Amino acid sequence: MAFNILPIELNKEIISYLEPDRDICTFRLVCKSANYAVDGDGMSFWRYRFRQYYALGSTSVSNSRLKKAYQKRRRWLRKGAGVEFKNGQTDHEIKTMEVLRDLVNESFTGEIYDDEFGRPTCRNLYALKQFVLSSRNFTDVNRLGPRSASLSPQLAALQLMCAHFMLDEKIGTEDVYSFEVSQKAVYESAKVAPIFHGFNDLQVNMEWVLHALNFFRYHMMRECENTLYVPFHDLSGLQKPLAWKTKLQDGSHKLGGDWMGTYAYLDRQEIQHIRANPPGFEILMDKNVDSDRAIQCLRLEFVDNEIIWPALFERHLKSKPKPHHAKTRAQHKAGSPAIGEPVSFRFEGTGYDEEKFFASGWLNPLPPQQGIPGWQRMTMMKHFHDENGATDSDYLWAYEGVVLPGGQMILGRWWGVDEDAAAHEIYSGPFIFWSVDDNQGMYEETDSEEYE
Structure with a gap:
């Protein structure tokens, strides 16, 4: 057999060109030298093979473990x-989600290279992209209509980690399912559908956030709706949502300075109507998404936490950091914080929405969600200045949202603020922001000095 006389290095080189894994299995049965090239030499081939497809997080992982990890993935x-993804509760769904979670968590742990826009990426992100492209319906939120069983939060979390794929016209599709389900969800009150719940409101309501993504995906990806499709598709590649650019880590993380985004609203009586009826009773015409200026710019600057945070803003947003862990009785008595509490960040911002507006807010870290680190809570007060340059307290708009891991996208709820601290139970709607590398030239009316 010819392969028997070849050096192991050459046999390994031959194997490296075998794309289907079944061809490797066939090759290793050809002769002893071929078998040794695959499974001999300390299984070094499997380290090479793993690194062909996935990010290698640690050089100390044995070759035999990498072989098992490669084959599992x-x-x-x-x-x-x-698999037809439904609620994320079947055995096949669960095992697939375990692999997808590992790809997310181990991204940017090995070789990093540039994508078509010059942004850093890695093999794990490419593997996720290939899975999305080949999957029957992983990113098709609500494909099966209203759910008869509860949605697995892990499935929702992983779908949110693929948000940039869902909003990519080269990958995504205009088939956005059961919009009426998502539309009703995003206009529900915070009392009925809070974005955060659990201990100290540190757990993300994944299903609601996923509905918000599906809502905007409907408007951005469906040309026939004549809403956000044209303004969104006219953006450059550097102005559209892309994946995270570094390894995901727990704790607080400052965000990029330049953002784009949009929001939607209904008239007050329409909100009362959609809340009072079941999903699909009537699809209402969302406002703002049909505007030629629906996509707006926002520039953020992180400032010293000691800068005054108005009591009025805090009353409506409840932005002050909350402990991640329950205090001991001794800590309660002493009034001291729980050990190891993470740091939060304050920011100020400017943007344009028919006229220049200002933004003041907080980023608060959240504990890992569904085994994925890096989630944050964003609260922000959108406000305007009066003729004296002071905050006009009669025109305040509160924002609360989830910063997806990697800090590239924020999804959440806005509400109109008045003296009633429960105003968001009456008038609210969804919003989306995404980080960009170029937000210039969006609006001629924007004060150029603010955005240089």
């Missing part, structure tokens, strides 16, 4: 691509 990414 290839098997379940292939099987998962054929």
Whole structure:
């Protein structure tokens, strides 16, 4: 057999060109030298093979473990691509989600290279992209209509980690399912559908956030709706949502300075109407998304936490950091914080929405959600200045949202503020922001000095 006389290095070189894994299995059965090239030499081939497809997080991982990890990923990414994702509770869904979560968490732990826009990316993000492209319906939120069983928060979290794919016209599709379900969800009051719940409101309501993504995806990806499709598709590649650019980490993380985004609203009586009826009773015409200026610019600057945070803003936003851990009785008595509490960040911002507006807010870290680190809570008060340069307290708009891990997108709820601290139970709607590398030239009316 010819392969027997070849050096192991050459046999390994031959194997490296075998794309289907079944061809590797066939090759290793050809002869002893071929078998040794695959499974001999300390299984060094499997380290090479793993690094061909995935980010290698640690050089101390043994070759035998990398072989098992590689085979598990290839098997379940292939099987998962054929799975009809429903609620994330079947055995095949769960095992596929475990692999997807590992790809997310181990991204940017090995070799990093530039994508088509010159932004850093890695092999794990490419593997996620290939899975999304080959999957039957992983990113098709609400494909099966209203759910008869509760949605797995882990499935929702992983779908949110693929938000940039869902909003990519090269990957996504205009088939956005059960919009009426998402529309009703995003206009529900905070009392009925809070974005955060659990201990100290540190747990993300993944299903609501996913509905917000699906809502804007509907308007951005469906040309026939004549809403956000044209203004969104006219953006450059550097102005559209893209994936995270560094390894995900727990705790607080400052965000990029330049953002774009939009929001939607209904008239007050329409909000009362949609809340009073079941999903699909009537699809209402969302406002602002049909405006030629629906997509707005926002520039953020992180400032010293000691800068005055108005009591009025705090009353409506409840932005002050909350402990991640329950205090001991001794800590309660002493009034001291729980050990290891994370740091929060204050920011100020400017933007344009028919006229120049100002923004003041907080970023508060959240504990890992569904095994994925890096989630944050964003609260922001959008306000305007009167003729004296002071905040006009008669025109305040509160924002509360979830910063997805990696700090590239924020999804949440806005509400109109008045002296009633529960105003958001009456008038509210969804918003989306995404980080950009170029937000110039959006509006001629924008004060150029603010954005240089």
